[in-house]
Amino acid sequence: xxxxxxxxxxxxDHGKTxxxxxxxxxxxxxxxxxxxxxxxxxxxxxxxxxxxTILAKNTAVSYLGYKINIVDTPGHADFGGEVExxxxxxxxxxxxxxxxxxxxxxxxxxxxxxxxxxLQPIVLVNKIDRSDxxxxxxxxxxxxxxxxxxxNEELLNSPVLYGSARLGIVEEKLDDALQAVExxxxxxxxxxxxxxxxxxxxxxxxxxxxxxxxxTLDYDPYIGRIAIGRMHNGTLKRGDxxxxxxxxxxxxxKETITQLFVFENLKRVPAEMVPAGEIAAIAGVDxxxxxxxxxxxxEPSPLPPLEVDQPTLMMLFRVNDSPFxxxxxxxxxxxxxxxxxxxxxxxxxALRVKETDSPDVFEVAxxxxxxxxxxxxxxxxxxxxxxxxxxxxxxxESDEGLLEPLEHLVVDIPAEYMGGFMExxxxxxxxxxxxxxxxxxxxxxxxxxPTRGLIGFASDFLTETKGxxxxxxxxxxxxPYRGDIPSRNNGALVACEQGEATAYAxxxxxxxxxxxxxxxxxxYEGMIIGENSRENDLYVNVTKKRHVTNIRSSTxxxxxxxxxxxxxSLEEAIAFIADDELVEVxxxxxxxxxxxxxxxxxxxxx
Numbered sequence: 001x002x003x004x005x006x007x008x009x010x011x012x013d014h015g016k017t018x019x020x021x022x023x024x025x026x027x028x029x030x031x032x033x034x035x036x037x038x039x040x041x042x043x044x045x046x047x048x049x050x051x052x053t054i055l056a057k058n059t060a061v062s063y064l065g066y067k068i069n070i071v072d073t074p075g076h077a078d079f080g081g082e083v084e085x086x087x088x089x090x091x092x093x094x095x096x097x098x099x100x101x102x103x104x105x106x107x108x109x110x111x112x113x114x115x116x117x118x119l120q121p122i123v124l125v126n127k128i129d130r131s132d133x134x135x136x137x138x139x140x141x142x143x144x145x146x147x148x149x150x151x152n153e154e155l156l157n158s159p160v161l162y163g164s165a166r167l168g169i170v171e172e173k174l175d176d177a178l179q180a181v182e183x184x185x186x187x188x189x190x191x192x193x194x195x196x197x198x199x200x201x202x203x204x205x206x207x208x209x210x211x212x213x214x215x216t217l218d219y220d221p222y223i224g225r226i227a228i229g230r231m232h233n234g235t236l237k238r239g240d241x242x243x244x245x246x247x248x249x250x251x252x253x254k255e256t257i258t259q260l261f262v263f264e265n266l267k268r269v270p271a272e273m274v275p276a277g278e279i280a281a282i283a284g285v286d287x288x289x290x291x292x293x294x295x296x297x298x299e300p301s302p303l304p305p306l307e308v309d310q311p312t313l314m315m316l317f318r319v320n321d322s323p324f325x326x327x328x329x330x331x332x333x334x335x336x337x338x339x340x341x342x343x344x345x346x347x348x349x350a351l352r353v354k355e356t357d358s359p360d361v362f363e364v365a366x367x368x369x370x371x372x373x374x375x376x377x378x379x380x381x382x383x384x385x386x387x388x389x390x391x392x393x394x395x396x397e398s399d400e401g402l403l404e405p406l407e408h409l410v411v412d413i414p415a416e417y418m419g420g421f422m423e424x425x426x427x428x429x430x431x432x433x434x435x436x437x438x439x440x441x442x443x444x445x446x447x448x449x450p451t452r453g454l455i456g457f458a459s460d461f462l463t464e465t466k467g468x469x470x471x472x473x474x475x476x477x478x479x480p481y482r483g484d485i486p487s488r489n490n491g492a493l494v495a496c497e498q499g500e501a502t503a504y505a506x507x508x509x510x511x512x513x514x515x516x517x518x519x520x521x522x523x524y525e526g527m528i529i530g531e532n533s534r535e536n537d538l539y540v541n542v543t544k545k546r547h548v549t550n551i552r553s554s555t556x557x558x559x560x561x562x563x564x565x566x567x568x569s570l571e572e573a574i575a576f577i578a579d580d581e582l583v584e585v586x587x588x589x590x591x592x593x594x595x596x597x598x599x600x601x602x603x604x605x606x
Contacts, residue, residue, distance in 0.1 A: 002066040003277050004199045005230070007073050007086050007119075009110045010096035015126045019096060019165035019188075020059065020072055024265065026168060026188045027061040058216075058228065058279060060263040063192045069263060069279045073110060085215035085290060085306060085349065087113050089230040089279055092120040092199030094191075095142070096165070099125050099133035102141040104410065104472050108149070115149050121158045122194055128174070129164040129181045135174055159198050161191060202230075202277025209299040210234030210242065212280065213306075214292045217347045223259060223283045226268075227294075232303060234296065236260065236274045236282070244285065245293045245302040252300055258284025290349050311352050311365035312405035312451050312475065315372055315574075316389035317341065319360040320584055322593060323498060323524040328586040329385030334360045337386060340379060351375070365394060367475070369455055373571050380585050387582040387593070391574065393452045395481065402481040405451040408433075411461070413469040415441050420464050428453030429482040448476050453485050456575020488578060491537040492592070493530035495523040496599050499543035506562055509540050515565045516592065517542070526597030528581065530565075539599050568592070 010016035060069045073086045093114040097103055103111075114121065123142055125135045139160055146156055162177035163170030169186030171177035172194070180186030204211075211232040218226040236242075238260040245252045261268040261281040274280040285294070293302040319334050326332050331340065341353045341362055352365040366372040369391060376388060396403040409430065413421055415437075422432075430449040438444050449457075454473060461471050493513050503519040515530035523529055523542055532538045568576060573583045573590050584591040 003069070003202055004066060004092070004195055005069045005071075005090040005202055005277070005279060006092045006094055006122075006195055006199050007071045007090040007114070008094045008096060009073055009114060010107065010126075015098070015165040016094075016096045017072060019124070019126070020070060022165050022168040022188045023061060023070065023192070024059065027063055027192070058263045059266050060279075061192075061265065063189075064196065066196050068192065068195055071279075087117050087119065088213055088306065089215050090119060091202055092122065092195070094195070095121050095123045096126050097123065097138055097142055099128045099135045099138055099162075100130050101412075102134075102138040103145045108145060108408075108474065111145065112149050115146070115151055115155065118155075120199055121155065122191075122198055123158060123160045124170065124191065125160065125162045125174075126165050128162050128177055129167060135162055159194055161194060163188070163191070204231065204233045204276035206233075206235050206276045208233035208276070209301045210236060210294065210296040211301055211303055212236065212282075212294040213303050214288055214290055214294065215306075217288075217290060218281070220283070225286050225288075226261075226281050226283050227285055227288045227292075228279065228281045229294070231274055231276050231278050231280055233276050233301075235276065236280060236294075238270075238272050241297055242285075242294050243297045243300050244288050245295055245300060246289070250302075252295075253287060254297060255285040255287065255294075257282050289346055306349065310394075311350065311367055312394055313368055313372060313391045313455075314363055314365040314394055315391050316356070317362045317364050318358075318387050318389075318582075320385040320387050320586070321360075322387070322527075322584050322591070322597070324522070324584075324586075324589075324591075325385060328588040329380075330383030330587075332385050336384065337362060340382075340384060344375060348375070368451065369571065369574070373574060376585055377570055380587050383587055385584075385586045387584050388574065389582055389595075390577050390579055391452075391455055393450070396478055400480065403478040404481045406448045406476040406479045407451055407454055407473040408476040409447040409449045409454065409471065409473040411445050411447075411469055411471045412438065413443055413445070413465050415443050417465045417469065418443055418445075421445075421461075421469070424457075424460060424464055425449065428457065428485055448479070449473070450482050450485065456572065459569075459572050459575070488531075488576065489535060491532040491535055492528045492578075492581070492594075493532050494537055494539045494594060494599075495527045495529050495542050496525055496539040497541050497543045498524040501529070501542045502545055503562055504546045505540075505542045505544040508544075509542060510563050512538060512540070515563070516568060518565055519562065524593075524597070525599060526594040528577075528592035528594065531576075 008016040058071055060067055071086050071090060095111060097107065125138055127133060128135055143156065161170050161172055162174045164181055167181060168188050169180045170188050170191040171180055172190055211234060212229045213232065214227045214229045216228040218228060220226055236257065238257055240257045242255055242257060243252045244255050260271045260274060262271045262274060262278060268281050291306045295301050317337060319337060341364060345351050345353045350367045354363040356363055393404055425447055428449055430447040430453060432447055434446040436444040461469055493509065501517050501519055501521045501523055506515060506519055513531050513533040517529045529542055570590055573592055577583055577592060580595050582593050582595050584593050
């Protein structure tokens with residue numbers, strides 16, 4: 001079979017998903033006059049909203065008698081568990097780099113995984129239609145990155161192409177690409193030609209014992225669980241009895257392949273037989289997990305288990321026990337929570353879930369703040385209610401002392417904001433690695449920062465740079481513990497009564513700090529309704545009504561002036577809470593609350 005398996009690697013927003021759209025359009029997957037939804041590979045609602053790829057997805061196109069399996073990989077380091085699995089499915093990687101921004105931290109992270117497996121890269125310098133593009137300098141930066149990651153001479157001579165995914169144009173020579181962009185005429189087919197020419201065909205023998213590594217799990221409402229992986233060796237037929245070997249162990253059990261699929265365009269299509277090298281999807285094997293090997297019963301031959309970056313952050317997920325519990329959600333109990341987290345753990349290999357002494361509380365550890373907040377957001381959209389704690393970093397003990405996870409932070413900011421920004425990073429124990437003067441009076445700064453120092457940093461960063469800064473970070477490694485990081489200085493404004501917040505009460509309370517609610521919001525005792533301007537927590541009655549008299553004041557009809565509240569996003573709420581506070585998450589609401597709701601039991605001061 002003429003086959004190529006390739007992963008697309010790129011930093012967030014460098015155009016890889018748009019590129020896949022262009023490949024699908026130009027290989028006839030869509031009719032020329034079809035109304036094609038942009039970013040078809042980003043099928044998850046959260047991916048569309050945030051403009052990032054979270055889940056790896058497969059597609060396949062036919063070109064010149066070849067079948068090209070394309071896997072779209074996540075571009076954010078928090079989803080490294082997805083990246084690890086994808087590298088096992090492919091023989092080459094298409095590295096897409098923005099012609100202005102150049103290689104970024106997430107580019108480095110995913111490329112490092114690809115080069116470690118000696119996958120053949122093809123570099124595509126994208127967005128050459130930008131007025132500020134600098135493609136030749138970007139190629140030099142990519143080569144520097146290859147050298148930095150230990151690429152050998154052969155990989156350093158990898159092919160480089162230029163183009164615009166948005167316009168559907170790719171060429172091997174920069175001048176040709178610029179001319180095609182100027183005329184608005186060109187094709188993406190030179191990229192497909194390069195994939196066929198440079199990416200090796202899959203290795204593996206159809207006569208060797210069966211070996212298929214499960215890399216992804218999916219679910220279909222009609223046929224149930226679907227396991228997706230690459231056929232390393234052997235052939236697989238529908239109806240075969242196979243052995244499933246649990247990753248890294250000698251435990252095996254027998255299963256029957258009831259249905260077999262391969263990928264064509266954006267769909268799974270039934271297949272009677274799948275040869276070595278192909279990417280297959282199988283149904284009827286319910287008792288499989290990511291990292292398992294499907295192999296021959298007669299000659300079991302398990303593959304090495306997948307290695308995944310370990311979690312760096314932990315949060316407690318607990319049953320929602322607030323007075324408003326059950327009013328907005330569908331799944332409320334500890335059984336619901338346990339089943340959903342266990343289900344997530346099976347498909348999200350970088351996640352760890354542990355039970356605690358309490359049956360209503362679960363310890364959930366992930367790769368980072370985004371990794372965990374995406375899980376919480378998905379759960380609330382599915383109808384779950386829960387409360388979550390402040391994230392805690394996972395520390396390590398060593399002979400040198402306590403070690404903590406560090407992130408490699410890269411920011412691009414206007415030079416005038418450098419002073420205030422450096423102060424912010426300094427308080428979060430960041431250490432400057434490098435500083436480069438960019439065009440247009442901008443600076444590119446690189447730091448190592450403790451993972452705990454970046455919790456809630458994104459909103460501070462946007463405020464400090466007035467929305468003009470760009471920041472990215474990726475896991476750097478473990479280093480000596482850098483000391484205390486100042487937490488929230490101010491106390492909370494906490495409701496002391498249950499009921500409906502009134503404009504009359506809010507007018508008086510807003511002088512004490514910044515409120516998170518509007519008039520008409522339902523509150524309960526122990527619910528955090530704002531940030532106090534002082535250090536202590538302040539319990540306030542936000543449900544208080546105006547005292548009614550039969551004396552009419554000349555100023556009574558004047559509407560009270562209510563400040564616009566600060567409405568917190570999920571990430572901002574998680575970053576805001578203190579150790580004795582929780583975020584209550586439901587399908588309709590995000591509320592902040594004290595862990596102990598009663599004023600008498602939970603009040604710290606005030």
